[in-house]
Amino acid sequence: MLIGRVIGNVVATKKNLKLDGEKLLLVQPLDLSGASKGAPLIAIDRVGVGPKERVLYTQDGRTAQQILGRGVSGVDAAILGVIDEIDFSHG
Amino acid sequence: MLIGRVIGNVVATKKNLKLDGEKLLLVQPLDLSGASKGAPLIAIDRVGVGPKERVLYTQDGRTAQQILGRGVSGVDAAILGVIDEIDFSHG
Amino acid sequence: MLIGRVIGNVVATKKNLKLDGEKLLLVQPLDLSGASKGAPLIAIDRVGVGPKERVLYTQDGRTAQQILGRGVSGVDAAILGVIDEIDFSHG
Amino acid sequence: MLIGRVIGNVVATKKNLKLDGEKLLLVQPLDLSGASKGAPLIAIDRVGVGPKERVLYTQDGRTAQQILGRGVSGVDAAILGVIDEIDFSHG
Amino acid sequence: MLIGRVIGNVVATKKNLKLDGEKLLLVQPLDLSGASKGAPLIAIDRVGVGPKERVLYTQDGRTAQQILGRGVSGVDAAILGVIDEIDFSHG
Numbered sequence: 001m002l003i004g005r006v007i008g009n010v011v012a013t014k015k016n017l018k019l020d021g022e023k024l025l026l027v028q029p030l031d032l033s034g035a036s037k038g039a040p041l042i043a044i045d046r047v048g049v050g051p052k053e054r055v056l057y058t059q060d061g062r063t064a065q066q067i068l069g070r071g072v073s074g075v076d077a078a079i080l081g082v083i084d085e086i087d088f089s090h091g
Numbered sequence: 092m093l094i095g096r097v098i099g100n101v102v103a104t105k106k107n108l109k110l111d112g113e114k115l116l117l118v119q120p121l122d123l124s125g126a127s128k129g130a131p132l133i134a135i136d137r138v139g140v141g142p143k144e145r146v147l148y149t150q151d152g153r154t155a156q157q158i159l160g161r162g163v164s165g166v167d168a169a170i171l172g173v174i175d176e177i178d179f180s181h182g
Numbered sequence: 183m184l185i186g187r188v189i190g191n192v193v194a195t196k197k198n199l200k201l202d203g204e205k206l207l208l209v210q211p212l213d214l215s216g217a218s219k220g221a222p223l224i225a226i227d228r229v230g231v232g233p234k235e236r237v238l239y240t241q242d243g244r245t246a247q248q249i250l251g252r253g254v255s256g257v258d259a260a261i262l263g264v265i266d267e268i269d270f271s272h273g
Numbered sequence: 274m275l276i277g278r279v280i281g282n283v284v285a286t287k288k289n290l291k292l293d294g295e296k297l298l299l300v301q302p303l304d305l306s307g308a309s310k311g312a313p314l315i316a317i318d319r320v321g322v323g324p325k326e327r328v329l330y331t332q333d334g335r336t337a338q339q340i341l342g343r344g345v346s347g348v349d350a351a352i353l354g355v356i357d358e359i360d361f362s363h364g
Numbered sequence: 365m366l367i368g369r370v371i372g373n374v375v376a377t378k379k380n381l382k383l384d385g386e387k388l389l390l391v392q393p394l395d396l397s398g399a400s401k402g403a404p405l406i407a408i409d410r411v412g413v414g415p416k417e418r419v420l421y422t423q424d425g426r427t428a429q430q431i432l433g434r435g436v437s438g439v440d441a442a443i444l445g446v447i448d449e450i451d452f453s454h455g
Contacts, residue, residue, distance in 0.1 A: 001224035015172025042092035060243035061151035081197025106354025133274035152333035183406035242425035263379025288445025334424035
């Protein structure tokens, strides 16, 4: 799982039926300092993240589909949770 | 899923039978500013994208085959949709 | 399998049910000299690693789930073991 | 799928039985200008590519095995076709 | 499949049961000139490679497990063979 921030969403009217009704969130990968690192990706969310939130996500297609639940396919990235805090105290 | 632009297609007469009749689209990955980033890839399309369109694609082989539908195999990348707009307002 | 160091953990109250009760360890990939290399990731541990320990981990989702055991899904990285020593003598 | 060039082959007498009788082609990934980009890989071919040819290949293990056909396993990269031309005119 | 060199091994007393009795080889990826390129990884060997040998390996977890044979799981990288020579003459 990786750390990113939700920075927007992608509007795509013409798309595969499997994506119908899905909100396509734009996620920017972050490094530990919170700075952007690498190319953004599009992920699906069932957790209910808000704008600008820091999230835990997966880009492993099989894992993403397990997170999104039965019957989901044709999707390769998903939000797993909202990050409240990164704790370095117990290493 | 990632963001790219269709910049051409690849002509391959001598190829595996599983690719027969498939149009092999050349997709250039893009960063958020719309600039090219990284190596181009070849993807299959069932959505019906036009030249130069900005698209949503997957390079996860299993996900690509789910998008392309039953009976498709031997393909590891697919177009999922045409991007109309990237909306940063609700982040 | 790759070499990393446990540098903290991620607190995420709002998350997918599959992650309930899981400790989300923050792992920093290392190079051979022990220096940080690349972006940190979040992995699940069943081995029982301590703070700051150098570990062997996998980012292959399918392998991670095999390591974590039956019934685990929705997770794409796991700790496989604690590294006592890297031995170059028999290389 | 990605674009590369066959630049040689690897000789390995001592190897896993699953590779017995397979020609191990050395493929150099290319960028759009035809320049080398990134580390070479070893792929298996059933298409019948010639020396120095520009090819379409996959590094997705599951896709590679689908291309190579029934009963193939233990291989993670395959040649899919010979590239005649990259056409930018219809982009 | 990729090209690397066995440069050592990792000692890990505390580890997942699936790794019990396995020798954890440290493999350094190489470029065509034989120079180190990228981060080292840990792979399992059933071929019987010797110290410092140049090897063919896979980091595709599913392929690695096919190479290692029935009943192997929880491992994401394996040695496929020892490289005798890289032949550029027939490219």
